[in-house]
Amino acid sequence: MAQGNNRKALNKRARKGNKGFPVATIAFYGADNKTATKLVCAIIPYEDVSPEPMRKWFSATDIRKSELILKEVLVFMNENDAQTVSMVDDIIGCPHEEGIDYPEGEHCPHCLYWKGRERFTDSLL
Template sequence: MTLKEAQWYRDRLAKKARRGFCGYPVATVAFYGPDDRRATKVSVGIVAHDGADADPVERWFCETSDARTDPATIEAVVRFIEEQGARSVATVDRIIGCPHEEGIDYPEGEACPLCPFWRNRDRWSGEIIG
């Protein structure tokens, strides 16, 4: 993929998010990482109607690059959103937590042992709590 193509996908995703709510289905895009500097996971869920759970949900992982700027990952995200017919895209402009899943990668109710950065940290503001 050329640099120009990669930029086109990043711009397309950003433009969809800037438009705000344009109806359902809504694609929710969330970036996760071991800290607040590099996203190693992006999760996209499709919400079909008000009050519905996200379904389907897809996840992509980037071990060596940042998922927010990785050309192949952003292309896959945009293609998935378009394939699902999402009319709106909801996202935040930051990494919102650890890429590991509670109850799957580590026990329920515990902090992730692999991502100490997120221990006692508010995932939405990034500020330390408690």
């Protein structure tokens, strides 16, 4: 995947490893395992607390290639003084939210690729 300056900066921060709190977590979601259309960045201010604040970005094209959105993510992390960045490049599931976009306990009717798949390994259950 080609990288622009913001993608390089984000990858560099993630490669630095654990630098303490606050921790920024970054996750990518998409209707399949090829195109990420949603990015979620959450800030964990210190150990044993829920992530807060959290921000979501959406795109019709692969969000991992959007230098504009990645710049906004970097700004968000800087505004929240993130010391550590935890990020996985893989798409880890459907962009729709269970209990919000579709009923709890069911599969997403819009993203059939993920039906019966383990989201972290992308393997069929």
